[in-house]
Amino acid sequence: SEKMSPWIKELIKEINEISEKNISELSCIMERMGIDKAIIPEWIEVVKDRISETYKGILDEANELQEKLISSIEELLQRSQELCKQLHVKMPLYGSNNLSLGEEKALLNSRIAEYEALIKNRLYKLHTLKKRQNEACKSLGVEPITIPESPLPTMEEIDSFSSHVESLENEKFKRETEFLQIKCKILDIVQELGVKPSLEIEKTICSPDHSLFIVTDCNMNFLDDYYHSLIQRKLQTENEISRLKGTVCSLWKKLDENIKATNEFLQNHTGNSLATLEAFQQEVKRCEHLKRANIEKFIKTIREELASLWEKCHFAAAERESFEYFNDHLYTEDLLTFHEIEVEKMRRYYEANKDILTMLEKREEYWKRKTVLEERESDPYRYKNRGGTLLKEEKERNGLTKKLRGMDLELLGIARRYEEQNNKPFMSWGRTIPDIIKKTREEYEMSKKQHLSTKKQQRTLTPTSVKSGFLGSTLSGSKGNLLTSTSAPSTPTASNYKHKLPLTPLFSSNKKKSHLKEVPIIKLNDKTLTQQIKRKSAVQKKKIRYSNEKKKRIEKIRRLSNMLREKKKFNETMNYDSFENSLIEKPSCRSTLFHGYTSHLAEPKHQLQTV
Known part of the structure; x- marks a missing residue:
């Protein structure tokens, strides 16, 4: 009785009071009825049976409720186990805290609610990631990754899937940015050239609606090829227009065209569009027709240009005579063609060897200046200067000697490389570079000896x-x-x-x-x-x-x-x-x-x- 709960004691007390009251009233009824005392024990047994049946019914109902609670707890335990399995977590140990069945059920319900919330959030995140992946894959033209919902992926798997989706979206953004940048350049080139897109994908690229272009691998490759083809076409057009412009200006000069008309033509045809290219092509055709009508004048003019190129390229008489058509007076289109080919060949030769020719001319200037300075040494009045001229000339002469020495070494190296590349020596006025350097040195030494000999004779005489x-x-x-x-x-x-x-x-x-x-x-x-x-x-x-x-x-x-x-x-x-x-x-x-x-x-x- 000491271990009884207070509510049990209170219940027993109340039941005793109820029993005492009801039995007292029953006894009064039996006394009024005058029941024989011999029958009273039977009544007592009946009352006791009825009370026992009542308690038994109450106990049966309580046991039934207990069984239902246990069954409910078992169902909750099974549900909790399933949720833990989906969440890939370890199931908690229930019944270890001496809790009642009701408390265990409440705890189970609370845990199950948490697990269900986690699964709901995880499924929502997974659905969102799948939707984002499908959009990115559709734009990139790649197959999406399939990730099942059951069993539910772990957080690590969902995080990995999220990183994959982010990489797809970053690639999509990168390609879209690249597309917009290249598109702007393509539109500039298309506008400059004055061309119109012909293919459907080219029209899509040049469309004002950016969303029409899907940044798949195939489309991006085509975009890159299309852009580079336009660049190449632009460069070709620019070079062709530049070449035709030079040809036209040369033809105008040879044809003695009206300067006002030629300037007006150049002003009306600027830029690098295909229309400008076509205009120059037509003008070249017109001038070529006039050229054929004035072929003798053209040949004489081009011979002057050829002679100037020979001078610039240091060609000696023997090298010039190798062009046998220079003195031909039968003026035909073939003769003009031969001269044009020779002029073009000499231009390429001059551009390829411009540095060597310039260096040789510079070397000659240095030698002339050095000779002038050394000739001044014999002047008896050169020591009368008061402005440091003597010292300046000495420094200049020493500097020229140093420059000439380095220039000779560089020229010898260039001559050696030229001979290795072309299988023939580089010629300047009919002499090789080593011969030129050797001859210059010999003439310098001989001149110096003659000068000293002359001075010695003058002192003697x-x-x-x-x-x-x-x-x-x-x-x-x-x-x-x-x-x-x-x-x-x-x-x-x-x-x-x-x-x-x-x-x-x-x-x-x-x-x-x-x-x-x-x-x-x-x-x-x-x-x-x-x-x-x-x-x-x-x-x-x-x-x-x-x-x-x-x-x-x-x-x-x-x-x-x-x-x-x-x-x-x-x-x-x-x-x-x-x-x-x-x-x-x-x-x-x-x-x-x-x-x-x-x-x-x-x-x-x-x-x-x-x-």
Whole structure:
């Protein structure tokens, strides 16, 4: 009784009260009826049987309800098992939590509702993915993947299927984007060429409705082929129009057509449409007809062009004579055709070898410039510059030598490759490139030797002129120099010359000073002349830099200096009187070099003193 639930105790209490009340009332009825006491036990048994039957009926109904509940739970367990199988999940362990049958049923119903919701959502997602796949596959022209609904796919399978559908949709979007881009280009080309699509699929591509074109593999391949064919057609049309335009302009020039009419034709036929192409083709036919009527004039004009091409291609007389029709005077269409073929061949030759020809011409220019610079080395007055011209020429000459050396190596390499490709050497004015380079070097060396030999002979035959030039170049080079402004001296006497003025060396350094001997010159009263000469020498020392070529010139100056020292008679015959008279006759020299002593120069000769 201690383990009884409160409601059971309460029920028992209420049943006892009901039993007590009803039995009391039954006993009263039996007493009023006067039932014999011997029969009372029978009544009691009857009452007890009736009460037992009542409880038995109640218990039977309760058991029946319990059996129904158990059956319902069993059905729910079976349904739960099926749902777990569809969802590919493990079935929970029921009845392990000491729950009543009603609680177990409620738990089962809750779990089943969750499972059914999951299956419903999964099926909805699967149906949606299938629909998207069908649309993408229809656009791409591929077969869809079949995925069954029973058993229900796992989440991993659905996710994989979703990725597949997304890849199909991405491919569809990519192709549609590509289609729109190519379509815009196709429409531009079609409009530019002025053509109309002929095939049904071409019309679909050019249609304003983009959805008519299905981006299948076959259609995309056709789209690509169609686009590239239009590009090729456009390029061919452009090249053909360009070629015909050049032909027409050449024919107009040869036919001496009206410039106003030709300009009007070009203005009316611009672009690269097929109509423009046809117009140029018709114009070429018209001009060709006129050309045949003026064939002699055409042949003479084309011969001038051919001669110009021969010059540009460095063709020698022997190579030109290989075209035997150049001097033919029987003017026929065949002769014109031969000339046109030859001109076209020469044009192709020139375009193919333009770089070699240009390099050869540039090389010739460099050699000419180098020759001019080296010829200036023999000029005795080139050392009188005050603007650094000597140094600039030296740098330019060294640069040209370096460029020519590299250019020769490059030309030899080009000539070797040309001979390997064409099985014949490259010719320029009838000579190969190695012969040209070798000949140029030989002529240069021979010219240099002849120049040195000529200079040596001149020094041997005319030493006086060399010394005079050296002296003049040494003491000249500034404004108002006395020696350059004097007139030709008369025959001097030894008594008139008393002093010597040291010759200013053109190139000097601490190491070279001891080798350059002083040359007797004239000294005057004013020390300004000597200081000016020294300043000029210092400036020249700073400006002039040494090089191999300059060292050679220094050696030449040494030899000249030795020659002057050995010919003392030249200095002893200098006429100071003639120098003085020339100085008095030129006021500009006095004012420049003898500032402050002009009054003394105006006095008689005996007042000038020597120092």
